[in-house]
Amino acid sequence: MLKTKQAAMAAFIAMLSSTSALAASDKDIETLRAEIQNMKQAYEERINELEAKLNKVENIQAQSVVPKATTPATAGRSVKDNSFNPSIGVILNGQYNAFSSNEGEVAGFAVGHEGERPREGFGADHTELNFSGNVDDKFFSSITAAIAQHEGTSEIELEEAYIQTLAGSGLPDGMSVKVGRAFWTLGYLNEHHSHADDFADRPLPYRVFLNGTFNDDGAEVSYVLPTPFYAEIGGGAFRGDDFPFGEGAGSNAGAWSAFARIGGDIGNNQSWRLGGYMLSGSADGSRLSNEDLVSFTGDTDIYAADLRYTWAPTGNARDREIILQSEFFWRNEDGVYEDTEAATGAINFDDSSRGWYAQAVYKFDPQWRIGARYSQLQPANVPAGLLGSALDADGYDPQAYSAMLDWTNSEFSRVRLQYNREELSRGQDDNQVMMQYIMSLGAHGAHKY
Amino acid sequence: MRQLLSMVALGLLCAAPVTAQAKVNIFACEPEWAALAEEIGGDNVTTFSATHAKQDPHHIRARPSLIAKARHADLILCSGAGLEVGWLPLLIQKAGGHVQPGSVGYLMASEYVPILEKPIVVDRSMGDVHPEGNPHIHLNPHNILLVARELTKRLETIDRPHAGSYQSKLNEFISRWQPAIARWENNAVPLKNLPVVVHHRGFSYLLDWLELRQVASLEPKPGIPPTTSHLEGLLQQLKAKPASMIIRTPYEPKEASEWLSERIDRPAVVLPYTIGGDDESDNLFKLFDRSMSLLLGAVDDQ
Secondary structure, X not given: OHHHHHXXXXXXXHHHHHHHHHHHHHHHHHHHHHHXXXXXXXXXXXXXXXHHHHHHHHHHHHHHOOOOOOOOXXXXXXXXXXXXXXXXXXXXXXXXXXXXXXOOOOOOOOOOOOOOOOOOEEEOOOEEEEEEEEOOOOEEEEEEEXXXXXXXXXXXXXXXXXXXXXXXXXXXXXXXEEEEEOOOOOOOHHHOOHHHXXXXXXXXXXXXXXXXXXXXXXXXXXXXXXXXXXXXXXXXEXXXXXXXXXXXXXXXXXXEEEEEEEEEEEOOOEEEEEEEEEEEEEXXXXXEEOOOOEEEEEEEEEEEEEEEEEEOOOOOOOOOEEEEEEEEEEEEEEXXXXXXXXXXXXXXXXXXXXXXXXXXXXXXXXXXXXXXXXXXXXXXXXXHHHOOOOOOXXXXXXXXXXXXEEEEEEOOEEXXXXXXXXXXXXXXXXXXXXXXXXXXXXXXXXXXX | OHHHHHHHXXXXXXXXXXXXXXXXXXXXXXXXXXXXXXXXXXXXXXXXXXXXXXXXXXXXXXXHHHHHHHHOOOEEEEOOXXXXXXXXXXXXXXXXXXXXXXXXXXXXXXXXXXXXXXXXXXXXXXXXXXXXXXXXXXXXXXXXXXXXXXXXXXXXXXXXXXXXXXXXXXXXXXXXHHHHHHHHHHHOHHHOOOEEEEOOOOOHHHHHHHOOEEEEEOOOEOOEOOOHXXXXXXXXXXXXXXXXXXXXXXXXXXXXXXXXXXXXXXXXXXXXXXXXXXXXOOOXXXXXXXXXXXXXXXXXXX
């Protein structure tokens, strides 16, 4: 009985609620309709308003931008599947060397591995692999790895891995920032890969002061001034790991640099560039040299200057050209030297040394060039504690004479024969013959001046 | 030291002229484009040519002076198609944002004309071939017209206040250029189908336009200087099938073409190739007048 009553109640309630729901929905529909009508009207008004605005803007544009900015047709040409791959280039750089002397010590200098005399015999050292390309509209990047032989094993050496801002990336015109590892701006040769050198080996100052090349990790900013002639200034901050520094530690930059360059033309066929550079930093841990037998801890300052002059006597540099080039280095070291082989112990050292070279290259035929180079070093006078050590030159100035002949079949291949007479220590006269080939495979960027 | 250097840097920055450019600075890679820019730009532009007629535009150094000029350019006008690939990228890299590839201030003429000799396969064993095709496009006067139209559009965009002047200069140029083309084409009738030998494939557009036949080049492969064995081979080929002349640019060495000229008893002709290529060729009209008269002269002598 109770159950049926409850069921009836429930049914009644259900009926009630459903009818009320129906009644409510009719009302709601009415209001909804009204609302939709309102909205429709409102939107139509807004759309009309927007259309009017758009027309207005279009008219303004049509009036003001009569010659519309044209997009060059570059984008329309030859799009391939791999068009976004980076450019890939390989440099095959091999040498055959023969030396008359067993020793290649440089009197008065402790040199790093790259600054040592190269290996005798055949060597396919310094084959370079390069990948480069624009990252996007703001950045360019490039990676160069060298595959080099070091103490019997092949090593992959990261020569360069940097990003660089592109012109038009938002920096002022003429300004560029390069970050990563790169052949930084210092003198003439340092910026260039060795395959672009005019001789098979680097001149003496590069070997003793920079261990071939300075490519520390860091950042550099450069700015081409808006002057009518060429003038560029810049500077960088570096980790302080690479020779002539050592073991940069912590977040502080271990080294920094500054440079300024000017250049121009003389008449139609002559051109020149002059630069001044400085590189300063410290070896906090130590700079190891002479096969880790000599160590230096302390501050190193290098000041350098370079001059390059080119002359195309017939106007056409393809045909005939004379290139003169010279660089001067001055280094001051303030710290502690130790030669473990000579068992000197740690000796305080504060002195300077110098080095320079000058070279001339003459292209007498579109495919043939001859060249001559002279390099000289002036070591520091060592304190009493370092007498008899590797740093003691005993008043001797190392020097080297070079002569080369090269044949360039095309822009992509060159074969070179070079003769060196190196007088790097007293009584150690070394007659050297070097044969070198440099071949470029694939993409190859334009060479700097 | 650090302070001193930054002061020097600051001083240099302040000393730099911050003049508003009244004129449009046009950096032309080759003299023919500088001449065209002068025709269209007139007094509203200053033009600079990165190369002169005695220079091979393939082999230019990215000299400091060129970096400075490109840095100031509002428009860079070059042949393109890889002709300047050995030096222009370095200049562009240090130039302003408005002359970068894809911008209004970057005009590569070869992108606006039909390209000849576009290789289907490229391999470096073929010599210095340009994957983009032959870049020496300016010796067909119809190409000059196409580039002139594009150049006008660019100048109108860069220098809006003078848009009207550029348009009227273009119209005026066309009104003189088109009759000149008709005249040249009329005069060129005796040249039709003549077989010629070139030093480098720098005249392909001229020969194609005038319907001469390029039967051989002194370079064994593009960009590779003539070799004795190649020249001997050519001599045999030309003895069997003679050519009417050997042509070269003012910047190409004379030895190879003169050697061959003596042996086949046909003239070795130096065409001006570009503005300033000889004393007479000091504008675009005279460049073509002179080229035509040299070609016709060489034929008359035979």
